[in-house]
Amino acid sequence: MNLVRAELERLTARRFVQLMVVLLLVAFAVTAGTTLAGSHQPSAEELSRARAQAAEQIAQLEAAHDRCLAIKAGTVEPQEHDYVPKDCAEVDPGRMERLPTTSDYLSGVFVFATEAKPLLYFLIAFLVLFGFLVGASYIGADLNSGGVVNLLLWRPRRWAVLGAKLGTLLAGLLVFSAVASAAYLTVFWLIGQTVGYPGPMDGSFWASLGVQHGRGMALVLIAAAVGFAIATLGRHTAAALGTVAAYLVVWELGARLVLQILDVARPDQWMLSSYLGAWLSGEVEFWDRSACQGDISGFCQGLYTLTWRPGLAVLLGLTVVLVGAAFAAFRRRDLI
Amino acid sequence: MSAVIEIAGLRKTFHTLRQGRRVAVDSFDLLVESGQIHGFLGPNGSGKTTTLRALLGLVRADAGRMSVLGASSPERLPEVAGRVGAIVESPQFFGNFTARRTLRLLAVAGGVPTGRVDEVLEQVGLRDRSEERVKGYSLGMKQRLAVASALLKSPELLILDEPANGLDPAGIREMRDLMRSLAASGVTVLLSSHILAEIQLICDHVTIISRGRRVAYGRVEEVLDGFDQHEWQVRVAEPERAVELLAQAGMSVTAHPEHLLVAGVDDPELISRTLGEQGLWVRELIPLRPDLESVFLELTGTTPHPTVPRQVDGSIRPPAGSDDVVIDLDARESQEVDA
Numbered sequence: 001m002n003l004v005r006a007e008l009e010r011l012t013a014r015r016f017v018q019l020m021v022v023l024l025l026v027a028f029a030v031t032a033g034t035t036l037a038g039s040h041q042p043s044a045e046e047l048s049r050a051r052a053q054a055a056e057q058i059a060q061l062e063a064a065h066d067r068c069l070a071i072k073a074g075t076v077e078p079q080e081h082d083y084v085p086k087d088c089a090e091v092d093p094g095r096m097e098r099l100p101t102t103s104d105y106l107s108g109v110f111v112f113a114t115e116a117k118p119l120l121y122f123l124i125a126f127l128v129l130f131g132f133l134v135g136a137s138y139i140g141a142d143l144n145s146g147g148v149v150n151l152l153l154w155r156p157r158r159w160a161v162l163g164a165k166l167g168t169l170l171a172g173l174l175v176f177s178a179v180a181s182a183a184y185l186t187v188f189w190l191i192g193q194t195v196g197y198p199g200p201m202d203g204s205f206w207a208s209l210g211v212q213h214g215r216g217m218a219l220v221l222i223a224a225a226v227g228f229a230i231a232t233l234g235r236h237t238a239a240a241l242g243t244v245a246a247y248l249v250v251w252e253l254g255a256r257l258v259l260q261i262l263d264v265a266r267p268d269q270w271m272l273s274s275y276l277g278a279w280l281s282g283e284v285e286f287w288d289r290s291a292c293q294g295d296i297s298g299f300c301q302g303l304y305t306l307t308w309r310p311g312l313a314v315l316l317g318l319t320v321v322l323v324g325a326a327f328a329a330f331r332r333r334d335l336i
Numbered sequence: 337m338s339a340v341i342e343i344a345g346l347r348k349t350f351h352t353l354r355q356g357r358r359v360a361v362d363s364f365d366l367l368v369e370s371g372q373i374h375g376f377l378g379p380n381g382s383g384k385t386t387t388l389r390a391l392l393g394l395v396r397a398d399a400g401r402m403s404v405l406g407a408s409s410p411e412r413l414p415e416v417a418g419r420v421g422a423i424v425e426s427p428q429f430f431g432n433f434t435a436r437r438t439l440r441l442l443a444v445a446g447g448v449p450t451g452r453v454d455e456v457l458e459q460v461g462l463r464d465r466s467e468e469r470v471k472g473y474s475l476g477m478k479q480r481l482a483v484a485s486a487l488l489k490s491p492e493l494l495i496l497d498e499p500a501n502g503l504d505p506a507g508i509r510e511m512r513d514l515m516r517s518l519a520a521s522g523v524t525v526l527l528s529s530h531i532l533a534e535i536q537l538i539c540d541h542v543t544i545i546s547r548g549r550r551v552a553y554g555r556v557e558e559v560l561d562g563f564d565q566h567e568w569q570v571r572v573a574e575p576e577r578a579v580e581l582l583a584q585a586g587m588s589v590t591a592h593p594e595h596l597l598v599a600g601v602d603d604p605e606l607i608s609r610t611l612g613e614q615g616l617w618v619r620e621l622i623p624l625r626p627d628l629e630s631v632f633l634e635l636t637g638t639t640p641h642p643t644v645p646r647q648v649d650g651s652i653r654p655p656a657g658s659d660d661v662v663i664d665l666d667a668r669e670s671q672e673v674d675a
Contacts, residue, residue: 002445003445006442009441013432147428150442154489155445155446156393334350
């Protein structure tokens with residue numbers, strides 16, 4: 001416990017951490033400021049007009065569905081512009097993921113329900129970067145400067161020292177990320193309430209936002225642990241940055257190109273970014289061009305899906321392997 | 337006296353891609369007993385710091401047995417770590433922290449009462465500068481802080497690697513006084529340093545290492561005595577005649593422009609009587625005792641050459657098993673020839 005206390009103080013006193021927090025606050029302020037400047041509270045007239053437009057749009061969708069059913073039943077003759085799918089359920093408004101709402105027809109108005117997710121994605125992206133860099137520099141700088149040696153002279157238990165550092169990092173980051181995201185969303189919710197439009201915020205909206213937030217927090221912790229582990233293995237912060245840069249250039253860009261040239265099936269499933277996207281958004285669809293090769297039947301969609309489960313498994317698996325390797329290496333390593 | 341540090345047969349080899357295999361320490365033994373101020377000497381790259389790091393569990397030994405305060409190292413080191421204060425080379429501290437904060441954090445991490453921080457700051461002379469950031473400290477001040485961190489635990493054993501590094505003359509003297517007062521209060525001190533005169537002044541025992549092997553150990557006087565050739569510097573009015581008289585009396589005499597060098601004489605009275613009986617009065621008779629520096633240079637083969645720059649690994653590598661109190665001079669000469 002004493003070790004964790006000392007580590008927490010060291011972590012929060014790091015200049016780099018303080019700089020990243022300031023950057024986050026600046027980005028936060030700029031986003032909130034521009035949102036405030038570009039939004040206004042809709043007047044009663046604007047709201048009324050938007051509601052009418054949304055209702056009209058829904059009515060048109062329902063009419064199109066009814067017409068589809070009628071065409072299928074043979075009671076109505078199809079016109080040239082009619083879209084008649086194989087199954088009219090495809091155009092059934094009741095089955096649509098999302099129906100037009102009032103907020104879709106408000107111009108120059110910040111709508112919290114619509115913007116919350118993109119805003120949260122931005123925050124998660126920043127926190128992932130923050131977590132990775134802080135994780136890598138926290139241990140990298142200590143290994144490089146001899147700070148770890150100093151600590152080991154006091155507590156000659158290598159796993160306990162490294163574990164305390166990693167545990168403190170992850171716990172501190174989780175608390176910071178949770179507080180930052182709560183403050184961030186609250187500010188934009190208030191903007192929506194005061195100089196914008198809240199939009200439809202039912203239970204499913206909050207549940208969906210909560211799930212996205214949870215996934216984002218997990219990703220922040222994974223990024224921090226990976227940065228920490230690579231810097232431990234490489235004994236330097238730069239090792240983590242170099243590894244990620246090399247991975248992105250060599251594998252995500254170079255190997256992707258080579259796999260495409262070689263016509264390898266489903267190259268996306270070999271890329272970490274695919275699993276990262278799948279975890280964060282729940283699922284992602286990729287086009288498999290090899291699926292339609294030789295298909296002469298006509299329509300071939302050739303899509304395949306990666307869901308959050310394999311996404312989480314791959315990301316967690318990678319993290320466990322890297323962290324395990326870092327602990328094993330640190331236990332045996334000569335600290336000179 | 338009980339053994340506080342025991343190292344037997346320590347061997348450590350480093351492997352690097354560029355330089356391949358390098359034996360840093362080989363069959364090395366060290367014994368430090370309770371209450372000693374033990375000097376640990378060796379040329380650059382001789383394996384001093386590697387030995388200390390191995391003892392403190394920072395590098396893994398390939399072979400050998402080590403114990404600290406009766407606990408085998410590194411396996412049982414955590415049991416005694418609270419009683420051992422150590423600095424290895426120049427420790428790095430977090431530049432943005434003040435000295436006080438640095439020590440307080442170490443105290444918190446090590447479960448030491450934070451009230452001890454002020455005491456050690458006072459002891460090392462940093463009391464009035466303790467609220468300044470460490471990055472603004474001079475090398476000597478950082479060294480004082482390092483010593484303070486080692487003292488924080490009120491250790492029974494203090495292991496200091498180059499504690500006088502960067503200290504000004506007054507600081508060196510203060511460090512010497514501090515070591516003495518610690519030893520007087522029962523703290524055992526293992527002191528690694530290049531300032532040989534300082535070691536000679538402070539330490540009662542010494543171990544000398546050269547290229548990973550022990551070349552001498554024992555009480556400082558014993559090690560020096562082993563190199564004492566009982567030489568005397570003599571000044572007389574008629575040196576030519578004095579050479580003749582002393583040689584006739586069976587003494588080994590070498591004439592130098594300003595003085596005579598008489599060797600192999602235990603009692604200086606023999607010199608003054610031999611000359612006095614023939615009416616030659618001695619103007620000056622100075623005993624030439626070896627100091628630690630000359631013994632060190634002799635033992636490690638690192639005496640500077642006037643024209644050839646000495647290389648770091650150019651010191652003597654003694655054969656295994658030749659590590660008792662003082663190496664035989666003939667054997668050493670033959671090693672130099674081999675090298």
